[in-house]
Amino acid sequence: xxxxxxxxxxxxxxxxxxxxxxxxxxxxxxxxxxxxxxxxxxxxxxxxxxxxxxxxxxxxxxxxxxxxxxxxxxxxxxxxxxxxxxxxxxxxxxxxxxxxxxxxxxxxxxxxxxxxxxxxxxxxxxxxxxxxxxxxxxxxxxxxxxxxxxxxxxxxxxxxxxxxxxxxxxxxxxxxxxxxxxxxxxxxxxxxxxxxxxxxxxxxxxxxxxxxxxxxxxxxxxxxxxxxxxxxxxxxxxxxxxxxxxxx
Ligand code: CAA
Numbered sequence: 742x743x744x745x746x747x748x749x750x751x752x753x754x755x756x757x758x759x760x761x762x763x764x765x766x767x768x769x770x771x772x773x774x775x776x777x778x779x780x781x782x783x784x785x786x787x788x789x790x791x792x793x794x795x796x797x798x799x800x801x802x803x804x805x806x807x808x809x810x811x812x813x814x815x816x817x818x819x820x821x822x823x824x825x826x827x828x829x830x831x832x833x834x835x836x837x838x839x840x841x842x843x844x845x846x847x848x849x850x851x852x853x854x855x856x857x858x859x860x861x862x863x864x865x866x867x868x869x870x871x872x873x874x875x876x877x878x879x880x881x882x883x884x885x886x887x888x889x890x891x892x893x894x895x896x897x898x899x900x901x902x903x904x905x906x907x908x909x910x911x912x913x914x915x916x917x918x919x920x921x922x923x924x925x926x927x928x929x930x931x932x933x934x935x936x937x938x939x940x941x942x943x944x945x946x947x948x949x950x951x952x953x954x955x956x957x958x959x960x961x962x963x964x965x966x967x968x969x970x971x972x973x974x975x976x977x978x979x980x981x982x983x984x985x986x987x988x989x
Pocket of ligand 1 (some may be wrong): 781834884890891895926927933
């Protein structure tokens, strides 16, 4: 079997790092992107990856910027090769109650979490259709499914991301390209440090499993959706949330 290539945006973040490691360990040729504001994290991150005897190609890109993503696609083609599996994992939070939310918080979260999926995927999707094989996996959130107090911006982007997933799934279906979302619940990453401790304690009470997700538990779901075994799964939003939100 030929080696598959994966590109993970937000690849040096909390969930992204776990995803990157899972793919690299599974034998994928693996690339990750990081944002300009994360530059100082790159060196220690690469040292950590080398210690684990893994190889990851890193690319800097501002996923909020279409032209930056266009330039990325050329760099990836020249230095890395085709992208068989694209994981859109880049995401931020800028929580605020809606009545006080500055436009900036709305705008940044829209661009980094939702526009990014267009900005990046637009440059790789057509090639997947032509090659008759591809996987796009968007990281959504339980809060895009149920809404969350203080997250009008974030919840909108995550619900929007899954809308995009379902539409793109239909465009890929006849061409061997599946498009799915993975919806994590609250996950033990640095992002959680932005949530007030009392709020987080309260949230845990509403998670039947009584704990946060481990980043690896999200990564395992992503790796599965990328596999050949998942070829008939498309357009789903796969919940990995310890039972916090059940629907249908
Ligand atoms: N439901 C109902 N009321 C709530 C509430 C909730 N979930 N959370 C807070 N409130 C109420 C408070 O009780 C308080 O009421 P009073 O004024 O009557 O006392 C009022 O709202 C204001 O609360 P704060 O004092 O906390 O107000 P603030 O402006 O300082 O902060 C906030 C508001 C930014 C929303 C803050 O509460 C917060 O950060 N909450 C966390 C939001 C959250 O869950 N974010 C998830 C981040 S992780 C993530 O997004 C990853 C993922 O995918 C899961």
